[in-house]
Amino acid sequence: MGEYALGLLQKPDARGIERHLVWCAGCRKESGELQEGAASLGFSVPQFEPHPSLEWRIAGRLTGTQGSRKPSRRGFRVLVAATLAAMLGAVGAMSWAIAERNRVQSIEATINKQVDNITKLQELLNSFEKGQTKARHATLIARPGFRGASGLALIYPTANFPDLYLVSMKSPDDSGLAPYKVGLLDKGGVQVAGGEFVQTTGGLLSYQVSGEDLSKVTSVEVVDYLGRTVLVGKVSPTG
Amino acid sequence: MTFGREGPLSRESEQELMQALAAGNEDAIRTLYSRFGRPVYSLGMRLLGSGEGAEELTQDVFLAAWRKAARFDSNRGRLSTWLMAIAHNIAIDRLRHEKGAGRPSLVFVDEMPEPAPTEEEDALLERDRARRALAALSPAERHLLSQAYFQGWTAREIAEAGGIPLGTVKTRLRAALIKMRAANTEQARAVAGVADGEAL
Secondary structure: OOOHHOOOOOOOHHHHHHHHHHHHHHHHHHHHHHHHHHHHHOOOOOOOOOHHHHHHHHHHHHHOOOOOOOOHHHHHHHHHHHHHHHHHHOOOOOOOOOOOOOOOOHHHHHHHHHHHHHHHHHHHHHHOOOOOOOOOOEEEEEEEOOOEEOOOOOOOOOOOOOOEEEEEEEEOOOOOOOOOOEEEEEEOOEEEEEEEOOOEOOEEEEEEOOOOOOOHEEEEEEEEEOEEEEEEEEEEOOO | OOOOOOOOOOOOHHHHHHHHHOOHHHHHHHHHHHHHHHHHHHHHHHHHHHHHHHHHHHHHHHHHHHHHHOOOOOOOOOOHHHHHHHHHHHHHHHHHHHHOHHHHHOOOOOOOOOOOOOOOHHHHHHHHHHHHHHHOOOOOHHHHHHHHHHHHOOOHHHHHHHHHOOOHHHHEEEEHHHHHHHHHHHHHHHHHHHHHHHHO
């Protein structure tokens, strides 16, 4: 019984014990007590902190969806900071156009705008890490037929900076057609902001600095080239 | 239905939690992870010697817990015992598989991340209780349990290595586990008694 409690028996022997335990209450009681003793050995080891994303991966695996729902607060902060940092690193490799609707800009102005936005993003990242900026987020879940797709949307309706949204996504395994577009919708389903995704070193990314008031955004939707909804997510506050 | 992520769980709560887990309730998954993710991961680090191995183990343990959740019976034992048994069994199987059919060797970890700088109070109490229970054993008993639990040696292997009769090894293992459990129970009662005293 001690070997059984310590998990040392070969499977056939362990199964034999388990069959016995089904009908023998005395042995069942002893087995339980011995297993308690064994379990306390497991709790005696030095404790190490797993990576914050492990919770996400486990929940995703169990629920059968990728990019599962709301992560733990501490883990979320680490993930968001890492996402923003990766994005800042990827900006230099991107070729993109600022989404300034109906405005014609000179090349110089476009470059200056890019630099200006990078600076703003860095400042936002710093403020976020210090806990000064309250980001809202949406975990984007794949719609049926778009297996493998996932995404994360971050929204910063801040007082000191222009509103910013940042959406990263992973495209579906074998369906869905690029280019993908993201829409930030209000509760009436009207698009408040949005744009196309671009390929970066960190994956597919869409973001916009300045623009509309993003505090009224309640949901996020990603559609493919054919207008089919690939990802959806409800925006929740992040403390 | 929401579940507390801190503080002790009653047997009824543990049963409800596992029923919710069996039903795929995501809050139950996250509650289980918040309570046991770190201890399971830490056991993986100790037995398998790497963060990668510990992560894989943790995933497999929670997957197994989810699959077997409907079979959990709180009348037969605590959730912590049940989960740790799953974790230990999977880890030892993995060790044996990686080392071949032979005896798993003690994993000496030269470079490991720093232990968690802070632990929640419940985790601290649990570990403190476990360590005190270990201290209640004789050095020979601790060594025996270490060979069995942390290295996965069978009673026969321990007997052969130490030149001890097999029956003696089995008896000593059983006695050591009973001592561990008794010391644990005594400490838990003492803490509960102090808590009751403070409440009065």
